Amino acid sequence: MEKEKDKNRNEPSAENPYKLSDLKLTKVEKWAAGVPAVMAAFSDLFEEGVPVRGMKALFRMNQKNGFDCPSCAWPDPDDERSPLGEYCENGAKALAEEATTKKVTAAFFKKNAVCDLARLTDFQIGRMGRLTDPMYMPKNGTHYQPISWEEAFKKIAGHLNALETPDEAAFYTSGRTSNEASFVYQLFAKEFGTNNMPDCSNMCHETSGTALLPTIGIGKGTVTLEDFYDTDVIVIIGQNPGTNAPRMMSALEKGKQNGAKIIAINPLPEAGLMGFHNPQQISGIIGGGVKLADLYLPVKINGDMALLKAIALLLIDFEKKSPGEVLDQQFILDKTVGYDAFARQFDNYKLEDLAAASGIPQSAIYEAAQMMAFKKRIIFCWGMGLTQQPNGVAMIREIVNLLLLKGSIGKPGAGVCPVRGHSNVQGNRTMLINEKPTDEQLDLIRDFYGFEPPRKHGYDVVRVIKAMHEEKVKVFFSMGGNFLSATPDTTYTAEALRKLKLTVCVSTKLNRSHLVHGQEALILPTYSRSDIDMVNGVHQFVSTENSMGVVQSSKGVLEPVSRHLINETQIVCRMAMATLGSRSVVNWQRYAGSYDAVRDDIEKCIPGFDDYNNKVRRKGGFYLPNAARDGQFITKEFGDRAPFTLTTIPDNTLAPDEYMMATTRTHDQFNTTIYGLDDRYRGIKNERRVIFMNQKDIEEAGFVPGEKVDLFNYDNGIERIAPLFIIVAYAIPERNTVTYFPETNVLVAINNVVEGSNMPASKFVKIKIKKHNPEIYHLIKQL
Structure with missing residues (x-):
């Protein structure tokens, strides 16, 4: 029985399942939005069965005194906003998944083994509905089982306090997390004793x-x-x-x-x-x-x-x-x-x-x-x-x-x-979610709270995956996001996650990172951006920062789908109290009871947030200071001058049988969240496993459009395989190809990174393309 469990946990399909749908090619569009975008925006609300509930929220999204879109970070107008709606098609899709009344309950997990759920596609997993209860996967277990919030925090505290050093823990953050939750999250990590705070910036705009x-x-x-x-x-x-x-x-x-x-x-x-x-x-x-x-x-x-x-x-x-x-x-x-x-x-x-x-x-x-x-x-x-x-x-x-x-x-x-991707990824970094905090930032934390924060830089995303592989990190806490599907070298990352003693995911919906986990695992359900967040009888609001440095309030309007949800700030505070106990110098109970209290202390620790609680209540929020916007270049090396930089032209030579691949997302997708199987503007319907190629390349390689192929990468002498893709002829430069992520993240080697920022270089992957081998599954199992 034990061997069967291990087999199920380690089969390749758990982290990167592959199967084809029914590809249909349509017209490649030469313009975006219009009536089709409006229809698509509303169709998801009907598909989720919440047209009234969803429309109520849509007309409050991105409005002054409304709530911030959980999708991209594009700013809202400073002046009047459209009464018809300040949202786009993808924002409406994101809202539909938040507003859904479909639920993933304890009964659902009792009925469905993790190994069976892992065989589903990311699209199928994401359509299950909202998480409703904290869940626990015991060591060698096959099903998640319900756990009380108290027991969940006790279990987290037990694992964290058993570590030999705080640096054996890592705390990941997605861009959805509010300023308030981000601030207390990084504060907890620093008081616990580590700067291991990888975040989604490490994969997008680092x-x-x-x-x-x-x-x-x-x-x-x-x-x-x-x-x-x-x-x-x-x-x-x-x-x-x-x-x-x-x-x-x-x-x-x-x-x-x-x-x-x-x-x-x-x-x-x-x-x-x-x-x-x-x-x-x-x-x-x-x-x-x-x-x-x-x-x-x-x-x-x-x-x-x-x-x-x-x-x-x-x-x-x-x-x-x-x-x-x-x-x-x-x-x-x-x-x-x-x-x-x-x-x-x-x-x-x-x-x-x-x-x-x-x-x-x-x-x-x-x-x-x-x-x-x-x-x-x-x-x-x-x-x-x-x-x-x-x-x-x-x-x-x-x-x-x-x-x-x-x-x-x-x-x-x-x-x-x-142009930032997620709605508060910039705010997270402003709130000190950063594996490389500066001494000036740490000094402000020290002077205000009275403890000495760690000075050693922590792990970013790529480095934390390697550290998990080497068993230098044993507990991984994820504040939102879908870490496995977002990161490179999928098989390698999955192996790293399975070596952990404990993985914890704070989530609104089921995703693949819940299904490829550590020896023990917790799922902690939380509010979405559009949910009403009541604390001590007060309807709370959070704040976010958009791509252009505007900090604004966000106040949910929908009744939560479950009474067992708690907000992210309270999750952090209760974890801190359970873990640190009497050795903490921070009043976590005060923060758990009021976001105003958090904001009062943010203004003491982060420049630019003077009078935070008053300014964030203004309609439209306020701009953070930006010296460069005002024509002042305050650089560390050159004082008040901006340096010209000398750069070089890269050598992009390819072997005769190689192609350059870049990953991208479809129009029915936001980051790792898959809303549907279409890519309307590129003429793709009902399929994601496609590779866009130049027609001349297709002919010279002896392929034909519509043919099934397997994709290979050989960086660092390791064979990586993404099987079963369909060739689509497209207007793209010769020897260049484009595929969708996360399906081809498996081809992005862990060491294929951006010089200087250490981000995964997912837009620069050298691949080989071979006719599809029906026995490819067996080849993968041998790797």
Whole structure:
């Protein structure tokens, strides 16, 4: 019996099941949103059986005095917000899954063994409904069983206090967690004695912060939403707004109406970069909508650096021909350092070589440079198409170089805009969720609370997976998220998780990380963003920070699906009280009883939060300080100047039988949450296991569109297999391919990381493609 349990726990399908649905190809769209988006937004509410309950919440989502969307971090307008609804299709889908009245109860777990649930797809698992009760998996168990909250906290405390050192524990955070919960969470970890706080930033925008902080003095963006409305040029690189931040298209539309030009840079011609039908305007419903991109540059995967250098080369050349008209010489003189060395490097570059490396014709690069040459207000936006490249830090610094040349940072209508993925991922980092806290941050914690926080840097996501594998980490606590499905090298990560003594997941819904777990496991159910959160008879609100540094309140409106849920702040506080007991110097009971109490102390420990409780109650919230937005570059090495950075062109040579693969998400998906099996804008229906390839590559390899193939990666001499994919011919640069995550995370090697930020380089994976082998399951079992 014991051997049978081990077999079930370790079969490959538990962490990466594979089976095909019924792929149908439809028209590839050239515009996003419109009536189809409206219909899709409402259809999920009907599918979940909550049209009235869901609509009640939708009209309060992203409204002043409403609740913050649990999906992306795109900001809400500072002024009036649409009475028809300040939400997008994906926000409505996220709300539908929160508002559902379907429940995953103790009876459900009694009926369903973990090994059986693990054979389901992520889509099937996510549609089960809301978690209702704390659950416990005993050692060598096959089913989760109910456990009281008191016993759950006692069990966590027992495991944590039995560790030889606090660094044998790690505390992960997803972007959904509020400012208040994040603050008490990191405070507990520090008082417990560790900085092992990996978080979702380590997988999405760690690269942005790593690149920006030494160059402009802040690891965040410098623009506001208003800047998009009144600018000259918007460059969108490595990002798909139509799916990842649909409300961004309204801002792009306003910018276009006011004369802005838009340059789109991406390997795939995404609908959300091409055109927009605004569903809140007559012209967007029955008219032709708005053409967004004035210029589309289909760059090769990781050809962005060559493209950026080519544009810089041309701008410098234009300046020589029109002195003082192209570059902002006064800005360069007053605000920067290192220009001469930066400019000299272009003596060694040729436009034709850079064009070849980028995959973009010289004429198109010239057109892009001309669009920027005599303009001063330029905004660069990017997403994970840049941050998940091995040289992502260098590429973002090259973007900063371009803006410094133009003086296009620290002024209205100009600057950098890393478009964050999750709704409070930026707030988490502001609240000190960081495995590398600074001495200044730790000093404030020490001085206010009176304990000495640990100074040694902790583990990020990649390092914590390795530490779990080496059994240096024995307890893993996950505040939200779906760690297994979000992380790289799926089989390796699953092996690491199974070595743990205890895994704890604070969750709203069932996900794969509950099914691939440690020797013991706990699931702690909590409120969603839209739920009413009552504490001591008071309807509480939380706060979040969006992509542009606005902190605002969020107050749920829906009756919770279960009376057994407790909020994340109370979960942390009760864990702290059970674990630390009388040795704690923090009044955890006070925090558990009121979010106002948490905010009162946040303002004492984190700069920029003066008068927090009053300012966050203002309609629309308040902006955090941003010196770079005001034109002040306070850098550690260069004082009040922003440095030009010298970067290099990567060698992206592929072997004759290799292809470059980038992972992406579908339009029916937000991060690891799968809402459906369609990718409407790319013409994919009812399937996720597809690989987009150039038609010429398909023919030269002897394949045909629709053929089944298996995908392989061999980094570090290890064979990784993602079986059973369908080839789809698509407009994509030659030798480049795109697949969906998490299905191909198994191919992203744990050591394939971004230099400087140590993020998984999921947009740069060398693969081989072979005809599907029906015996592939047996090959996987032998690995």
